[in-house]
Amino acid sequence: MPGMRSQAALPSPPPDALAASQALASRIAQRIRLRGGWIGLDEYMAMALYEPQLGYYAGGSRKFGGAGDFVTAPELCTLFGACLARQCAQWFESCAHRVVEFGAGSGALAVQVLGELDRLGFTDTEYLIVELSGELAQRQRERIARELPQALARVRWLAVWPDAIDGVVLANELLDAMPVRAFARVPGASGQPARVMERGVALARAGAGARR
Template sequence: MTQLPAPDAAALAVSQELSRHIAAEIATHDGWIPFSRYMELALYAPSLGYYSAGSRKFGAAGDFVTAPELSPYFGRTLARQLAELLPQTGGTLYEFGAGTGRLAVDILTELEALGQLPERYAIIDLSADLVERQRQTLAEALPHLAGRVEWLSELPEQFDGVIIGNEVLDAMPCELLHWTPTPQQRGVTVRDGAFAWEDRPIADPRLAAVAAALPPEAAGYLSEVSLANRAFIATLAARLVRGAILLIDYGFPEREYYHPQRHMGTLIGHYRHHTVDDPFYLPGLMDLTSHVDFTAVALAGTDAGLDLIGYTTQAQFLVNAGITALLQQLDPDDVARYAPRVAAVQKLLSPNEMGELFKVIGFGKGVSIDWIGLTEGDRCHAL
């Protein structure tokens, strides 16, 4: 493994405390927990998990960079799609997992310029630390819009508006399956004082049914299944009385996700801008993610009564929604601003960067099926 930056003493103490907490739960559950539970604790255990403690996660000083942190043109372009949809709803914009609040700032800035501000901008986030950062970001950037923004501690009983989520699905706990060649559920135990893998027969009938329908049969094949993604989409669908759901994340349709060459799965850790293959490395200090199976997401939505509006790459969506028109507003003679902003947008669009790997999927209920961001390049046929 590449030499990774060492955590400071306080951060290491948090990680060690979380490790003891996870080990204690394993001990009380017959010496084994499914990987999804380990991931849930590593990311969300109160005051100890990655998203619950106070470590810096986003940007150059954190562990990874997201599209809103990379360029304001991501959120401004997304706002052009939202401006088209919000008037068809009750007017509330809901954002799940709002990060530092940067996306909210960029969206609201552009919607204000377009004369299409939402009645409310509601943020749902599990991280108290990030909620505080979001409050600060919005207060500093858009103090005059503070009255429109609110934070929700639980899901509304009904949604009448537009729901957005950027890199939300990949952070939901996933199950690990190991084909031997029949699928086994991979979980976590403690061996010689350290976390270790242990496979067991699948006890959950929902997971068993999903596993039986998947294509891998080769012994040794390892991959993920996110029951959490499916449940999240189904819950949103059940509570959406009118509106749209727009989700952006990295992933593939099923036939690519479970391709024979992807035999080690997609689970990865992010620590100080390094990718780490060992999910047991510094629990609580490292992000854990898996790519999204967009076929499963699409089926979860349509099975729950949503209209599947479209599915395309991030690059195609941003181009459709007018990112190049926004760039044309820049003065190319102002090199100090023009060059870095164009370079950042290039990362959003390039197939070798975020443009191809990141996908956009849209669902609707009681709204028009004609979305500006999905006018060309639809890939629903690939799902």
Template sequence: MQKTASLPLPSPDALAQSVTLTSHIGAALDAAGGWLPFSRFMELALYAPGLGYYSGGASKFGRGVADGGDFITAPELSPLFGRTVARQLAEVMEEHGLDRIIEFGAGTGQLAAQILGELAALGVPCREYAIVELSGELRARQQVALAAHAGQVVWLDALPERIEGIVLGNEVLDAMPVRVWARRHGLWREQGVRRAGDGFAWQPAPDAFSAPLDVPAALAQVPGGHDIQTETHEAGEAFIASVAERLERGLVLLFDYGFPAAEYYHAQREHGTLMCHYRQHAHDDPFFLPGLQDITAHVNFTGIAQQAMAHGLTLAGYTSQARFLMNAGLMEMLMELDPRDATTFLPASNAAQRLLSEAEMGELFKAIALTRDIDTGTLSGFARGDRAHRLLTDA
């Protein structure tokens, strides 16, 4: 992983915003007595109103440093991603008479545009495409990207009380705050944040904040007694619980990077999965330039499945992104392009390669499907290579 000292410098304006966010977080830290759990730091660094990475003005998504991007997501990489997802959605929408989609954290609006375009091409009606977006800046970008679908797209500030339809999210769970824990000499202690110079540093919870009974149950799944640092996902699990409570009938389809608990908490993953993205570089210092870099953790899909099932959802499928996309027809879609047309075919097949390759997004990224009150049989995206049993054996 890259050392932060070698990373490119931000513009003076971006730096000024980071300094303002740093003092905002510092004030929260002082008010809390000098220590904050990492989850609270992560929440402020990403979502402090007007200043956080997602709630402020950072560019975030893009192919390279030149367009100001820090990382690239599947719908940004290729329209084949959203078009293939749309084919899975079309199957469920037609079979079960569903015509409403809710997308969480819609980024630049590319996934929504790809899905709405493909559903229209397939002749599958979508009465409403609702976007729940925490970032005002991203909402503005989505309004421009989705201008052609103005009649269908609406923006919501919060989850509706009752949902009938499809709930969709790409790389949303990994952007939710995590708690960080370290086991040293057999004892778990929550890891948090203190002031250090002009910024912040790691600090284990002081005694007053740390009682053995507070250690989350998920950590009982960490085998052995070796020293390890890892994360628990209270925010992501609360999110899926509240989606499940509101879903009256339909499908939840989520894509993200992560593993079942047995892999997540494997002895070899001794440093956990916390990762930061800044201008296409990955590193492990969450205190570098608050507000100017993404902070993420991989998803514990066992925890997501358990919460969903505890709230009455059915686990309808879990597989790698590559399997899902191939099952749902990505290769057929690629074959519809003319291989002699180098300007369209080559970029499309290169992007497909990145979406499917084990070394890139194909294996680390997963798709999970959860349903209520619709009998899907087998969803086509999970027809071959479904690994749902790996989440259930952990459960």
């Protein structure tokens, strides 16, 4: 609604979340100063999401499911993973019995896919999880150990993308969590050709209004 500030409807974060947010903001500000006043959007996103102990995916708060910040398909229903497992089984006719999941969140999809593949007879399936967040990797391990202990020995965690993959690659709701560089085409002034400039984050000067 015109004139309405959406911020007014948001609840205040609990004190520990607020303290973590302030600590992260000051670490980002420190990095911006260190870099001479500007960092690219990719560096900003990487810190906001993955800065050890403080970033969104590294800070320990509950993120997935009804009690968290957002819900994804594998958290809603086991059918999602079961359907993907059947597709994996078809692909296994022409590749290794291996699934590589990028960004496995709470581990829900891994449990569903491995469980259904077991039911279909693919009990030798190896499952590799590429996960940047150490905290989430730990949660995934605990969940698989709890809900599908017989498969745990076939699951491995990688911190970097493998150079080559023989198997099926899965990723759900991953791309928007990846730090990216952003560029803008800026029209040239008075007959000059347009320029491409990188978008980034700088500190607002004290007293300056919000920038667009």
